[in-house]
Amino acid sequence: MTPVRHQAVGRETVEREASTSAHAAPNVAFEPATSTDLYAPGLLDARLGRSPQDTIEAAIVLEAWDGRAAGEAIASAGALVNRNGSPVLTRGHFEADDELERNSVVGEALALVLSILSVAAWASPLSIRFGAHPLAQAIRVSLPVAIAVQWMLRSRYLSRRHGLSLLARDAIPLSALMLLIDLPLICTVSWGPLAALMITIWAAGTILTRRGWGLVYAAVLAGGTVALRDLGDPYLPLSALACITTLLCAAALLTRRTGTDERSGGVSRALLAGTLGGGLGLLLVADPSLGWGVRGSYPALALLPAVLGSFWGGYHLWDLYEAIPRGLRGVPLDHASRVGLGDPAMRVFAGAVARLITTATVLSAALLLLPGSWIGGTDAVSVFMAFGAVSLTSMVVSLMESLSLQRVALIGLATALATEAAVQYLAHWRIPGAALAAGASAGLILTVPPMLGLLARSGRVLATTMWIR
Amino acid sequence: MLTYTDSTAPRPQTRLRRHEKGILMITEGTYPYAVGGVSSWCDAIISGTPGTSWDILAIVAGHKRLRPKFTLPPNARIARPVELWAEAIPLSSQPGVHGDGHSIPARLLRGLVPWRGDQANLTAALVNCRRRPHAVRREFRSRASWQEYLTTLAAVLAEPDRHSAPAPLYDALEAARLYQTLYWVAQTAAVTTPECSLLHATAAGWSVIPAIVHKELFGTPLLLTEHGVYLREAYLASIRQLSQWPARRHMSTRLALGLTRAAYAAADAVAPVTEANAAWERSLGVEPARITVIPNGISADALPTAPPAAQRVIALGRIDPLKDVQTMLLVADAVTRWLPAARFEYWGPVSAGEDAYAELCVRTHAQLGLGDRFRFMGATSDPETVIRSGDLVLLTSISEGMPMTLLEAMAQGRPVVATSVGGVPGVVQGCGLLAAPGDVQGLAAAIVMLLRSPALAAQLGRRGYERLLRRYTLERCVASYQSLITELIGR
Numbered sequence: 001m002t003p004v005r006h007q008a009v010g011r012e013t014v015e016r017e018a019s020t021s022a023h024a025a026p027n028v029a030f031e032p033a034t035s036t037d038l039y040a041p042g043l044l045d046a047r048l049g050r051s052p053q054d055t056i057e058a059a060i061v062l063e064a065w066d067g068r069a070a071g072e073a074i075a076s077a078g079a080l081v082n083r084n085g086s087p088v089l090t091r092g093h094f095e096a097d098d099e100l101e102r103n104s105v106v107g108e109a110l111a112l113v114l115s116i117l118s119v120a121a122w123a124s125p126l127s128i129r130f131g132a133h134p135l136a137q138a139i140r141v142s143l144p145v146a147i148a149v150q151w152m153l154r155s156r157y158l159s160r161r162h163g164l165s166l167l168a169r170d171a172i173p174l175s176a177l178m179l180l181i182d183l184p185l186i187c188t189v190s191w192g193p194l195a196a197l198m199i200t201i202w203a204a205g206t207i208l209t210r211r212g213w214g215l216v217y218a219a220v221l222a223g224g225t226v227a228l229r230d231l232g233d234p235y236l237p238l239s240a241l242a243c244i245t246t247l248l249c250a251a252a253l254l255t256r257r258t259g260t261d262e263r264s265g266g267v268s269r270a271l272l273a274g275t276l277g278g279g280l281g282l283l284l285v286a287d288p289s290l291g292w293g294v295r296g297s298y299p300a301l302a303l304l305p306a307v308l309g310s311f312w313g314g315y316h317l318w319d320l321y322e323a324i325p326r327g328l329r330g331v332p333l334d335h336a337s338r339v340g341l342g343d344p345a346m347r348v349f350a351g352a353v354a355r356l357i358t359t360a361t362v363l364s365a366a367l368l369l370l371p372g373s374w375i376g377g378t379d380a381v382s383v384f385m386a387f388g389a390v391s392l393t394s395m396v397v398s399l400m401e402s403l404s405l406q407r408v409a410l411i412g413l414a415t416a417l418a419t420e421a422a423v424q425y426l427a428h429w430r431i432p433g434a435a436l437a438a439g440a441s442a443g444l445i446l447t448v449p450p451m452l453g454l455l456a457r458s459g460r461v462l463a464t465t466m467w468i469r
Numbered sequence: 470m471l472t473y474t475d476s477t478a479p480r481p482q483t484r485l486r487r488h489e490k491g492i493l494m495i496t497e498g499t500y501p502y503a504v505g506g507v508s509s510w511c512d513a514i515i516s517g518t519p520g521t522s523w524d525i526l527a528i529v530a531g532h533k534r535l536r537p538k539f540t541l542p543p544n545a546r547i548a549r550p551v552e553l554w555a556e557a558i559p560l561s562s563q564p565g566v567h568g569d570g571h572s573i574p575a576r577l578l579r580g581l582v583p584w585r586g587d588q589a590n591l592t593a594a595l596v597n598c599r600r601r602p603h604a605v606r607r608e609f610r611s612r613a614s615w616q617e618y619l620t621t622l623a624a625v626l627a628e629p630d631r632h633s634a635p636a637p638l639y640d641a642l643e644a645a646r647l648y649q650t651l652y653w654v655a656q657t658a659a660v661t662t663p664e665c666s667l668l669h670a671t672a673a674g675w676s677v678i679p680a681i682v683h684k685e686l687f688g689t690p691l692l693l694t695e696h697g698v699y700l701r702e703a704y705l706a707s708i709r710q711l712s713q714w715p716a717r718r719h720m721s722t723r724l725a726l727g728l729t730r731a732a733y734a735a736a737d738a739v740a741p742v743t744e745a746n747a748a749w750e751r752s753l754g755v756e757p758a759r760i761t762v763i764p765n766g767i768s769a770d771a772l773p774t775a776p777p778a779a780q781r782v783i784a785l786g787r788i789d790p791l792k793d794v795q796t797m798l799l800v801a802d803a804v805t806r807w808l809p810a811a812r813f814e815y816w817g818p819v820s821a822g823e824d825a826y827a828e829l830c831v832r833t834h835a836q837l838g839l840g841d842r843f844r845f846m847g848a849t850s851d852p853e854t855v856i857r858s859g860d861l862v863l864l865t866s867i868s869e870g871m872p873m874t875l876l877e878a879m880a881q882g883r884p885v886v887a888t889s890v891g892g893v894p895g896v897v898q899g900c901g902l903l904a905a906p907g908d909v910q911g912l913a914a915a916i917v918m919l920l921r922s923p924a925l926a927a928q929l930g931r932r933g934y935e936r937l938l939r940r941y942t943l944e945r946c947v948a949s950y951q952s953l954i955t956e957l958i959g960r
Contacts, residue, residue: 048708053719054584054633056726059752060704064867067889067905070748078632087626087635090716092642261533263555328641333623336641337616463645464610468652 039066040080051082089332094325113307114205114218120301121225126194129234134191142195144281145181146202151277153203155401156270158210162260167207168253170264178203197238204245211252220244272406279413280394283443286420287436290383302383305363306356310391313356317399320348324462336459345455349399356395360388386433389440396447403461404469408450416443491522492954493548493665493683495676501537501547502529504818504848505787506873507671507696508539510742510765516542517947521954524548524663528675530821531555551660551679553653572614573598573605575621577651581727582622582720584630588734591727592685595658599682602659609652618648637715647720658682665689666958673699673732674725681735690957693736694763696870697891698749700729702791705868709790729753737957740950742871743892761953764896765871766946771853773882773934776860776927780811780920783859783883785852785874786866788845789820793888794830796907797865801843803913808920813843813863816855856881861919861926867906869893875901879937884929886915896941900933 044052044061052058058077062068068076126135157167167174182196189195201221208217220241227237284303327344328336340346364384393416400409420439427434454461494500500511515523523545529535531552541547573594580591598605608614622644626636639647657678668680668691677693684691703725711718733739733755740763741747747760782804786792794815801813819827834843849855852874856862862878864887871892878885885901887893894903902919904911919926 049712051634053715053722056632056700057704057708057722060701061708063701064705064890064906070745070752074752081632082634083629083631085635087638088715089638090640090643090714092640092646092716093714094642261536263531263534325642325645328645331641333619333639333641333644336619336644337612459641459645460612460615462642463648464612464615467645467649468606468609 037076037079040076044080052077052080055081089330091330092325092328094322094329096322113304113311114214114221117304118201118221118225120304122228125228126234130191130194135194137189138191138195138198140285141185142198142202143285144278145195146199147281148274148278149178149181149199149203150206152270152274153206155273156265156267158206160262160265162258162262164207164211164253164256165258165260166262166264168257171250171253193235194238197235197242200242201238201245204242204249207249207252208245211256213248213252216248217245220248272410273401276397276401276406276409276413279410279417280390280397283393283413283416283420283436283439284387284390286417287386287424287433287439289430289432289435290386301367302364303387305360305367305384306387306391308363309356309359309388310395312359313352313354313391313395314398316352316355317348317395319351320345320399321466323348324458324466327458328462331459337457338459339456340458341456343456343458345458345461346452349451349455352395353392356392357388360384360391364388380432382431382437383433386437386440389437389444393440393443393447396444396451400447400451403454403465405450405454405465408447412443412447415446416440419443490664490666491524492667492669493524493526493662493680494669495526495528495671495680497528497672497674497676498530498821499671500527501525501539501541502527502535502550503821504538504850506765509873510696511671512539512542513767513943514947514950515545517943518951519544522546524665526551526660526662526679528553528657548663549660551657553657553675572611572617573608573655574614574618574648574651577654578618578621578625578647580731581651581654582625582647582723583628584632584723584726586727586730588731591731592681592735595655595678595682596685598655598658599660599686605652605655605659609648609655615648618651619644622647637719639716639720643716643720646717650720650724654678667692667954669694669954670732670736671696673729674703675728677728677732677735681731684735690737690960691735692953692957693732693739695739695741695746695750696765697868698741698746698870699732700725700753701749702868705791737960738953740953744895745892746870761949763946763949763953764892764941765873765876766941766943767873767876767880767937768943769880769934769937773880773930774857776883776923776930777858778923779858779860780808781859782811782813782861782863782886782916782920783856784813784815784817784863784865785849785855785877786815786817786864786872787820787823788815788817788827788830789823790826791866791868792817793865793867793906794826795833796909796912797863798830798833798837798839798843799909800863800865800912800916801839802837803909804916804920805839805842807913807917811842811916811920814846814855814859815843816846816849816852818848852877853881856883859883860923861886861916863912863916864888864893865906865912866890866893871896876937876941879930879933879941882927882930882934884919884926884933886912886919888912897933898936900929900936902929 040062043066044058047061047065048057052061055074055077058080059070059073062073062077063070066073123135130138153167157163157170160166178200182199185192185196185199205217208214224237224241227240228234231237323344364381368381368384393412397409397413400406400412416439418439419442420435423435423438454465494511494515496507496511499505500508511525519542521544525541525545526548527535527550529550529552531554535550537547576590576594576597580586580588580594622639626638629635654675657675658681660679662679662683665683666689668683668689670676670680670691670693673693673695677691680691683689704722707718707721711721730753733750733753736759739750739755739760741750741760742763742765744762747762750760751757782801784797788794797813797815804813805811831845834845846855856878861884862874864872864874864885866872866888867890869891875885875887875893875896879900885897887897887901887903888906888908889903890906897903902915904915919929
């Protein structure tokens with residue numbers, strides 16, 4: 001899943017020239033040195049190291065460093081500009097943003113992987129305690145909601161340099177929001193408390209991994225998993241997990257509070273991101289043939305290859321934000337809008353897709369070939385394929401969101417969900433994951449062609465999409 | 470005991486007229502969100518005209534939480550600021566009708582980037598942005614606009630002009646960068662401005678963009694105050710920072726030239742703070758009849774105190790390349806070799822975006838081994854006390870209009886050692902010592918002279934105080950503005 005990158009648009013740091021302010025001016029105190037016209041070209045060359053760009057530049061040098069009056073400087077500057085010569089094609093300067101945002105991507109992917117693994121490990125004891133159907137219902141609600149919360153947090157806070165400080169600033173309203181999400185679940189359905197606990201635990205993982213406490217989070221989950229298997233009542237370890245992760249979040253925020261002036265992301269943008277994240281989660285769980293509450297780790301473990309593939313592909317997509325500007329350096333204006341299938345944007349996107357597909361395929365094959373009964377359930381290849389399609393859809397949707405193409409992403413996702421529902425209820429296919437695969441494919445058909453059309457024109461995508469958000 | 474002329478004559482009371490609509494002051498990177506000379510001037514003008522209501526439209530760089538650094542007077546209120554480079558997510562865009570068949574990016578390019586841009590077309594394009602704000606983002610994200618922009622840019626760059634060398638050929642990256650900048654010009658033009666009886670822009674740059682639009686729509690007169698010559702400072706910055714990137718330099722200076730020309734063309738009155746600025750404005754085509762020099766002023770409520778004779782040199786100002794702190798460090802090194810007991814204090818924050826320059830200054834400080842002979846003291850909200858603690862005030866800027874620091878020094882009866890830039894020589898006549906910008910030895914010699922001659926320093930300080938009372942009081946400055954404002958509104 002490709003996280004949203006907060007692009008500090010137009011903020012490239014200009015390299016500063018080393019300032020050597022020890023001037024070799026004549027040692028005449030209290031009055032500027034006089035000069036003649038013979039002196040002017042030498043002065044310009046000394047100050048600029050080149051010919052003046054225009055009469056104003058020449059005049060300013062004469063006025064600032066030779067003490068001439070403005071009118072006199074402008075009058076004499078005309079003769080100092082070289083109007084002949086051919087224009088030179090320049091290479092633009094680009095300096096990349098810092099690496100902080102990449103770390104948050106890695107952290108978030110780690111949190112997602114750990115969440116999936118915890119679902120895989122918890123499935124058995126929770127099925128025994130609650131029954132397969134209530135567990136499946138709880139997961140079908142908690143997973144999309146948790147992913148929606150993760151995307152919202154990332155969009156508004158965690159993709160920024162001081163994201164944890166910004167989040168700490170809004171800790172109270174955010175806590176109220178979480179209560180607003182959890183309380184209706186707790187009060188309305190029997191599996192509600194289970195769903196609420198899982199939402200809390202998974203959402204906390206995003207914050208903790210952003211803080212750099214991913215391993216701590218994993219250790220806590222592992223401890224919770226052991227307790228789930230050993231203790232009779234699963235509510236005890238789950239509640240303890242929720243409390244511990246919440247306290248850890250509080251500690252994470254408190255220890256990273258700074259008086260930053262940085263601003264949080266927009267609320268509307270965060271809500272859109274949350275909608276997209278939640279939609280992807282819904283796409284994932286809405287296919288009843290997947291049976292999230294079955295005994296054993298299937299299909300939860302089956303999701304792992306696709307998740308890791310999506311993570312690696314999404315990580316590679318970060319290069320887009322540097323590869324495109326760098327690739328446009330030295331490209332003449334008449335080529336700035338050309339279609340280039342070999343352009344940096346296309347290469348990076350193709351590389352990301354290739355990484356996702358390769359990783360998902362190799363790991364899926366490995367899982368399928370694993371001996372033993374611990375994976376349990378069916379060994380349907382269709383399930384792995386469906387998850388792979390969803391991961392690809394997720395990566396494309398995430399990229400669209402980061403490029404402010406939310407409308408297209410929403411349309412693609414809505415179409416995917418509608419197709420999934422149609423296949424479920426109209427086609428009655430008995431192939432596990434068929435509806436999910438169909439839905440994800442429909443989403444890809446709507447989103448990939450416009451994405452390719454955009455990325456094939458690096459100049460246009462930089463100017464009109466990446467830098468105009 | 471030093472004595473000073475005691476101004477016992479009653480200061481003229483300025484009766485201010487209450488206008489039905491207020492005055493819209495448009496600032497750029499200054500008041501009320503940053504401290505500095507221009508911000509202090511803005512605050513003084515607003516506070517000094519309690520009978521006038523002011524709306525403040527601040528143009529700032531986005532991505533930061535904005536916290537006013539000033540307590541607003543009761544007659545002022547802040548309009549929603551224009552945040553450049555900020556995130557924006559318009560959720561809907563209304564369909565609209567194109568203006569003259571050309572897209573906004575191409576029209577802005579034609580108006581701003583050529584040596585002499587099409588002013589009428591530029592104004593029309595900016596007004597179009599205001600009338601169709603939702604179309605701005607849509608147009609800039611459209612393929613057709615980008616394509617037309619590229620064609621227009623190639624044509625503009627190829628146009629010969631007798632005032633300039635052949636323009637560098639932009640590559641696609643720089644073209645995209647200029648495109649992005651024009652987008653923010655368009656967004657600035659699209660902001661809604663409150664009703665007002667007068668527009669008051671505090672720089673001939675981005676702050677005139679909404680003013681030009683408002684004037685075109687409502688006929689409101691526009692007053693432009695120039696503390697420093699915007700165009701000149703843009704060129705100086707490009708010489709310092711962008712010399713190795715011809716296209717960036719060309720882009721930066723051409724935009725500044727375009728905005729300045731637009732500002733000068735639209736302004737009904739131009740009020741530079743110093744005659745040196747006026748000279749530039751006349752040279753750039755502003756008719757002398759439209760120029761009214763109004764020097765800055767400052768309140769001198771308390772009598773100045775005697776210098777402490779502590780061999781302490783005070784500098785006040787942002788840490789900014791224009792202040793040439795590097796030269797100041799070299800001066801401190803030279804002075805303290807002659808006078809080991811001398812101490813330098815630099816009071817002021819780092820300018821936004823100049824962290825790299827501040828780090829360079831710190832490295833230079835370490836390389837020179839200055840230690841506590843020169844200390845960076847950070848920002849201060851009480852410059853008067855800081856100046857009183859010193860024996861003289863030092864200014865090493867390479868570009869200035871009429872720095873408030875000079876007036877603050879004169880108000881405290883402290884002599885000034887400064888570089889002869891901008892309006893500084895005109896202010897410091899007879900109450901300080903001048904040297905050429907970058908003249909380390911000249912500046913150091915002047916400082917040593919004053920520190921070794923307390924009597925001379927006191928005499929210069931006293932003369933500075935008297936000169937301030939004669940020419941640079943806040944009341945005089947406010948009265949001049951009030952007169953000009955009344956004249957403009959009455960036209």
